Amino acid sequence: MTPDQLTTAIVNGVNAGGEQFLEGTLAATLPIIWLAILGLHLGRPYILDMIDRFTLRLGADLLWLIYIALRDILIISGVIMSFMFLFPDVVTTDQLPLTGGLAAVCLFAVLLIKLMGDPDHNLRDFRLTTYLLGLGALFYFVPYVIGVQANAVTSGTIGDISKFLVTSSNTSWAIGIGYVTIVLLAIMGAIAAGYTLRTGGLAEAATETPDASAKK
Structure with missing residues (x-):
């Protein structure tokens, strides 16, 4: 083997190892992200309830800001990390949940609702985000537990059901999904881009009711 061939083999090995390490890290972290x-x-x-117990308004505001920031950052992280389900070479090589991509769709839908609505103050939006998160959790954890984790035992x-729920042993379905x-x-x-362009990145003004208009 020539020095050039040896160098190429080492570089290819390092690249392949780094790619496998990254994919394995993402696959191991996503369940934790979902649980969080x-x-x-x-x-x-x-x-x-904790906010109601605060005697200082500043402390309550800080707790609420930290809570919503951490929650929404985790949702965004879950969507970004789930992009690996979109690459055919990844899903055909690694053992991943078959419907993990659909779980990412549910997370993105939650972000879309947060953009166009207000789940923290609107009960309908809150229920919708709850249903989407529950559906996304089913899409991820059912094939993860029954497929990825139970595949070897x-x-x-x-x-057969376990193998069906794993991307590497069901490549046609994995690529299709x-x-x-x-x-x-x-x-x-x-939809998100159109909404942002239409509203200029600002929340839409509430539509006036006939009673409010009459009072003016």
Whole structure:
């Protein structure tokens, strides 16, 4: 082997190892991100109760800002980290949850609702985000637990179901779901961009009621 061939082999090995390390890290971190998102969302009543106990308004405001910032940053991180489900070479090589891309769609839909609505003050929007987070959790954790984690210890019919829920052993479905995910994300991204351009990045003014107009 010539020095150039040896150098090329070392570089390729380092690149491949780095790629596998990154993909493995993302795959291991996403379940933690999902659990943290669900915990913060479902723990909202506890945060509100803690805010009511504050005697200083500044402390209550800081707690609320930290809470919503951490919650929304985790949702954004979950969407970004889920982009690996969109690459066919990744889903066909690594053992990932089959419907992980659809879980990312649910997270992006939550962000879209937060952009166009106000889940923290509107009950309908809050319920909708709750349903989407629950659906996304099902899309992620069902194939993750039954497929990825149970794949090595199951056999027979359960083993077949387990293999079906893993991307590397069900590449045709994994790639198809990846393309569906791309289309859904593109549609919601276009909606978000159109809404932002239409409103100028500002919240839309509340529509006046007939009674309010009459009082003027």
